[in-house]
Amino acid sequence: MVSQTIDLLKNELPLEQESVVLPEEVVTGLVLVDIINGFCTVGAGNLAPREPNRQISGMINESARLARLFCEKKLPVMAFLDSHHADKPEDPYPPHCIAGTDESNLVPALQWIEKETNVTIRRKDCYDGYLGSIEADGSNVFVDWVKNNQISTLLVIGVCTDICVLDFVCSTLSARNRGFLSPLQDVMVYSRACATFDVPLHVAKNIKGALPHPQELMHHVGLYMAKERGAIITNEVSFGAPNKP
Numbered sequence: 122m123v124s125q126t127i128d129l130l131k132n133e134l135p136l137e138q139e140s141v142v143l144p145e146e147v148v149t150g151l152v153l154v155d156i157i158n159g160f161c162t163v164g165a166g167n168l169a170p171r172e173p174n175r176q177i178s179g180m181i182n183e184s185a186r187l188a189r190l191f192c193e194k195k196l197p198v199m200a201f202l203d204s205h206h207a208d209k210p211e212d213p214y215p216p217h218c219i220a221g222t223d224e225s226n227l228v229p230a231l232q233w234i235e236k237e238t239n240v241t242i243r244r245k246d247c248y249d250g251y252l253g254s255i256e257a258d259g260s261n262v263f264v265d266w267v268k269n270n271q272i273s274t275l276l277v278i279g280v281c282t283d284i285c286v287l288d289f290v291c292s293t294l295s296a297r298n299r300g301f302l303s304p305l306q307d308v309m310v311y312s313r314a315c316a317t318f319d320v321p322l323h324v325a326k327n328i329k330g331a332l333p334h335p336q337e338l339m340h341h342v343g344l345y346m347a348k349e350r351g352a353i354i355t356n357e358v359s360f361g362a363p364n365k366p
Contacts, residue, residue, distance in 0.1 A: 153198070153234075264301060317339050
């Protein structure tokens with residue numbers, strides 16, 4: 122039944138994805154959203170997968186590959202890490218990724234980026250990394266990162282496709298449209314390096330307060346809504362040689 126529903130959805134809401142070649146002559150920034158133990162490592166917490174998950178594993182592998190490529194090229198990378206205060210719940214979800222616990226740390230495959238000089242780590246206490254970058258004085262760490270690095274293209278990856286990734290993309294596109302993020306032009310979401318969680322209907326029925334969240338369906342919805350807001354959705358990313366004059 123679920124697979125039939127997904128097929129129907131994809132027919133009604135077709136999602137065209139692009140193969141993107143990132144030009145070497147302009148600055149592309151990579152944003153990693155919440156690729157942390159609490160969302161990705163089996164058994165790591167209330168919102169972690171209960172068993173190995175192919176979509177999440179594929180996302181981690183592609184994210185690590187891309188991060189390595191960006192670091193080799195010394196291009197700017199920002200990693201958002203969900204880090205909540207224990208006394209500030211994030212309804213409707215149970216306590217998760219509490220600051221100071223291993224849940225809020227990068228997955229093992231990405232922990233090496235913390236030592237890279239081109240990487241900025243931002244711990245956030247909300248879904249949206251854009252809002253989570255606002256400081257007490259009103260400044261915004263993400264906005265400053267874009268401007269200081271003169272980023273014209275943004276490549277976004279991580280979890281969850283339909284929650285934190287989508288919220289960040291929507292806020293970033295709105296800010297770009299209002300002229301707050303110059304020189305940013307394009308916001309891209311790489312679908313193969315994004316993932317979301319899986320709570321089928323029959324599982325949700327046995328968990329008080331839980332909402333059904335079929336993984337493949339919601340992954341598609343998240344990508345579709347990001348494109349609806351103006352993001353470029355890509356299923357293949359590579360770097361190209363500089364354009365000849």
